[in-house]
């Protein structure tokens with residue numbers, strides 16, 4: 082089995098479970114590409130997993146770290162009820178501009194609060210505004226700060242809520258003692274999770290069209 086096989090299986094899944102056109106997500110991708118954004122968004126199957134998880138917890142409040150062109154934002158926001166809110170944090174104003182146009186076109190602007198700036202700074206502001214009671218948190222920004230984002234979010238996620246951190250395996254970098262800082266941060270993240278008694282967490286390795294990686298999913302204790 083090799084990467085060609087993973088890619089072929091992804092293509093098969095797309096041709097079966099994703100045969101119906103998804104205009105909002107496809108347009109978001111096309112416009113993100115046209116604007117020159119990096120193609121580092123989740124895949125369509127991963128976006129659907131996020132949507133399914135948001136629906137499973139009846140999410141009304143969602144927090145996202147890392148908007149890029151709004152692809153995952155759209156997938157999650159459409160799981161919200163009409164009075165729901167997704168707060169998404171993006172450092173790069175050019176990414177945010179593209180994302181906002183995509184979110185508006187998807188008809189989700191009323192449900193999305195897009196904050197531009199370094200997430201760690203934005204979190205201070207959100208805390209002062211009393212943000213919290215999140216049902217679902219998606220961590221997908223600068224990977225070195227995944228542990229800090231999780232630690233902030235776990236204090237503000239309701240019992241039974243989920244926290245999903247993407248790209249934690251990093252092609253196996255998580256177990257490479259000579260790996261880069263982002264990989265070392267994922268080891269720190271797991272060491273922290275092992276001591277965090279408020280959550281039950283697991284990490285799942287993934288393969289697919291975007292290579293070998295994985296995610297951590299945690300549920301906050303009741």
Ligand SMILES: C[S@@+](CC[C@H](N)C(=O)[O-])C[C@H]1O[C@@H](n2cnc3c(N)ncnc32)[C@H](O)[C@@H]1O
Nearest residue numbers: 122123147149152153171172199200221222223
């Ligand atoms: C992997 S992309 C997000 C992809 C998006 N979640 C999706 O799947 O469609 C990571 C994004 O995080 C942003 N980012 C990087 N550092 C950040 C920071 N310190 N605060 C907020 N966003 C940051 C990047 O500009 C980039 O747009």
